[in-house]
Every structure is written in C-alpha cells, then in structure tokens.
Amino acid sequence: MLERRAASVTLAVYALGLVCLPHPAAADLRINSPVLGAAADSLDDGPHIYWQSDSSAIVFYLCDGAVQTRRFPVRDTLSFYGFCADSLTRYVVAARAPDHQPHVFDDVPKIFAVSDIHGEYEAMVDLLVNAGIVDDDLHWRWGSGHLVVVGDVLDRGDKVSECLWLIYRLEQEAIRADGRIHFVLGNHEVMAMQGDLRYVNQKYFDGIARRTKIMYQDLYGPHMELGRWLRSKNSAIRLNGIIFVHGGIGPHIVERGLSLEEINAEAREHIDLRSYQIVFDDTPIFWYGSGGPFWYRGYHEPKEGWYSLATPDDVQAILAYYGAHAVVVGHTEIDQVDRLQDGYVFGVDVPLHELGSFQGLLWEHGVYYRVTGSGERQPLAASAQPSPSSP
Numbered sequence: 001m002l003e004r005r006a007a008s009v010t011l012a013v014y015a016l017g018l019v020c021l022p023h024p025a026a027a028d029l030r031i032n033s034p035v036l037g038a039a040a041d042s043l044d045d046g047p048h049i050y051w052q053s054d055s056s057a058i059v060f061y062l063c064d065g066a067v068q069t070r071r072f073p074v075r076d077t078l079s080f081y082g083f084c085a086d087s088l089t090r091y092v093v094a095a096r097a098p099d100h101q102p103h104v105f106d107d108v109p110k111i112f113a114v115s116d117i118h119g120e121y122e123a124m125v126d127l128l129v130n131a132g133i134v135d136d137d138l139h140w141r142w143g144s145g146h147l148v149v150v151g152d153v154l155d156r157g158d159k160v161s162e163c164l165w166l167i168y169r170l171e172q173e174a175i176r177a178d179g180r181i182h183f184v185l186g187n188h189e190v191m192a193m194q195g196d197l198r199y200v201n202q203k204y205f206d207g208i209a210r211r212t213k214i215m216y217q218d219l220y221g222p223h224m225e226l227g228r229w230l231r232s233k234n235s236a237i238r239l240n241g242i243i244f245v246h247g248g249i250g251p252h253i254v255e256r257g258l259s260l261e262e263i264n265a266e267a268r269e270h271i272d273l274r275s276y277q278i279v280f281d282d283t284p285i286f287w288y289g290s291g292g293p294f295w296y297r298g299y300h301e302p303k304e305g306w307y308s309l310a311t312p313d314d315v316q317a318i319l320a321y322y323g324a325h326a327v328v329v330g331h332t333e334i335d336q337v338d339r340l341q342d343g344y345v346f347g348v349d350v351p352l353h354e355l356g357s358f359q360g361l362l363w364e365h366g367v368y369y370r371v372t373g374s375g376e377r378q379p380l381a382a383s384a385q386p387s388p389s390s391p
C-alpha cells in the first residue's frame with residue numbers, strides 16, 4: 001500500500017513537471033534527481049526549441065542544473081539571447097521549417113571539409129579559427145567558400161549542442177557572404193533521430209533528458225528546431241565534381257541505380273522509421289545496414305557478408321556513375337587527412353586524441369591540401385609516388 005502511494009506521488013510530480021514545463025513561471029522548476037553523475041553545472045545544455053505551433057515556440061535549457069523555459073509568440077522569426085552561460089549569444093531562427101538543401105554545386109571557389117566532430121567543441125573551434133574559416137570571435141570569414149561537415153557531430157563528446165548551434169549560426173553568416181555550409185548527415189545523426197542512444201554522452205541522460213523528462217531522441221524530434229534542421233540536410237552531395245558522403249557510396253547503391261537525388265530523398269524518408277521497420281523491412285536494412293552510405297567502409301576495408309575492399313577501378317566506376325572524380329568520406333578513422341585509392345578517395349576522419357587536434361581537407365584551385373590543427377597547409381600530391389624525403 002505504501003509502495004503504491006509512493007508511486008502515485010511520483011507520478012503526480014512527473015505530471016506536474018510536464019504540465020508546468022512550457023510556462024515561464026516554471027522557470028525555477030526543479031525535478032528531484034537523487035543521484036547525479038557529475039556536478040550540476042557541468043550538465044548545462046541548450047538551447048532546445050520546441051515548435052509547439054505555427055505561432056508559438058518554447059525554448060528550454062538546463063542552467064546550473066535547473067530547467068529554464070520560456071514561451072515565445074512567433075510570427076516570422078524567433079530571436080532570443082541565450083539563457084545561460086551563452087547570454088551574449090543571439091539565436092535567430094525562422095519560424096518556417098527549412099527547405100531541403102540543394103545537393104549539387106559547381107564553380108565553388110574553395111572547399112573545406114571536416115568530419116566526426118563528436119561533440120568536441122573546442123577542437124572544432126581551434127581548427128576553424130586556425131584554418132581561417134572563422135575569426136577569433138567565431139564569425140564566418142571565409143567569404144564565398146563552402147565548408148562541408150561530413151557527418152557525426154553528435155554522440156561521444158559532451159558539447160554536442162554547442163557544436164550544432166555554432167554550425168547553425170555560421171550557416172546563416174556564410175549565406176550572407178555568398179558562401180555555404182553543407183552539413184552532410186552521418187550515422188550518429190541518424191542514430192539520435194531514431195533513438196539508437198548507445199553512444200550518447202552520459203551528461204545528456206543525467207542532465208537535460210532526466211530533468212526535463214524529455215527523451216534524448218526527442219530533443220532531435222521533428223517538432224524540435226535542431227531536429228527539423230537536421231531533417232533538411234543531405235546524405236550525399238557533389239561540389240565541383242567531388243562527392244561528400246559520411247561512410248561512402250558502395251556497390252549496393254550503384255546496383256540499385258540510385259541517383260544522388262534519390263539517395264537524399266530516400267534517406268530523408270527513412271529517418272523517422274521505427275525500430276521494427278528497421279529490423280524487418282528490406283529497404284531500411286539496406287539504408288541503415290553496413291552497405292548504406294552512412295555506414296559503408298569499403299574504401300578502407302572489407303566487411304564479410306556485405307562488401308569487399310574496393311579497388312581504385314571500383315571507386316572510379318562508382319564516381320563515373322555520379323559524374324564525379326573524387327569522393328570525401330569521414331566515418332572510418334585514418335592517421336591523418338589523406339588521399340587513398342590512387343587519389344579517388346580522401347579520408348577526413350582523424351583521431352583527435354592522438355593528434356591533439358582535428359584536421360581538415362582543403363580544395364582550392366584544383367589542389368587538395370591537408371590542413372593541420374595549427375592551420376598549416378600540406379599539399380596532397382596528385383601522384384601516388386612517395387616523395388624523395390620519405391623513408
């Protein structure tokens with residue numbers, strides 16, 4: 001009897017939390033959390049924006065361990081300053097859902113690609129500053145250049161929201177400068193949207209999710225701004241004849257005769273599938289299994305039962321199908337940014353904790369460069385011959 005009563009009290013508190021959360025008066029609401037894995041202020045997170053209706057948005061944070069929420073009436077644009085340590089940051093968000101992004105560009109003057117940031121905000125900032133993409137105040141300074149984030153900003157690290165909002169804001173600044181940011185989805189973006197939470201940093205479970213009672217995957221749901229924004233992104237793009245895709249385009253994709261447009265459309269349609277559909281239906285297994293563009297590693301290694309190691313001829317044939325001459329991939333870690341497969345493939349997923357920094361791939365005037373964490377440009381020779389100084 002006592003137990004049952006305790007349970008009903010807990011339920012009442014839970015319901016109160018849900019009812020009160022959207023109201024500004026609930027800003028001080030604290031939901032009891034008996035055990036926290038870390039100091040409360042290290043669990044801060046936000047902003048998260050829930051589009052409650054066409055004319056009303058709810059912005060919420062976890063600040064110093066407490067849930068902060070404000071409801072905003074919205075006509076065209078939601079604009080607010082951050083509620084927490086980000087109080088100097090102004091967020092500007094269009095009420096209208098973003099259009100699906102274009103996936104082919106030619107005549108791009110310069111391209112910079114980075115991938116697998118995984119919530120490592122400081123390292124991402126260091127690379128972007130040192131590479132000259134942003135200034136010291138983190139504003140876009142790369143003019144008409146195109147920055148490609150080749151997937152996997154989410155999971156592992158504990159500053160995922162910070163990374164996403166920086167990309168979000170820079171995307172707006174880049175467009176005003178006639179530049180562009182392309183956020184190409186990785187398997188970890190898709191996993192979060194689908195509720196595969198195996199790699200989520202514990203901070204988010206202990207913090208924002210536990211305190212708000214909003215499930216982590218719902219922070220990226222279709223009615224949330226970041227979820228809406230991610231759902232507008234592509235999974236494979238082509239800039240100046242160079243394909244950018246998180247895992248790679250393997251033979252399964254070409255066998256199906258899928259165009260880039262179809263890859264993007266199908267991936268977008270499949271993002272909100274449920275786990276039973278992913279397990280039992282044929283097409284999702286193809287998309288979210290090892291042969292799909294988010295997971296493929298065949299440019300680097302074989303996978304039994306799925307694909308063999310691609311040869312340069314295989315890659316060239318795949319690229320020819322897409323009117324491309326090179327492909328840039330993340331997802332599979334290599335020692336440093338480098339050219340593979342006789343120069344048809346460039347890998348940009350590097351081990352941050354070994355190198356001490358991220359690296360990027362720069363394309364300018366037809367030449368590819370590795371850009372180190374300190375901003376040094378190292379040309380990646382078109383020839384497979386080792387340079388004379390190499391042992």
Ligand SMILES: [Mn+2]
Pocket residue numbers: 152186187188246294330331332
């Ligand atoms: Mn990945």
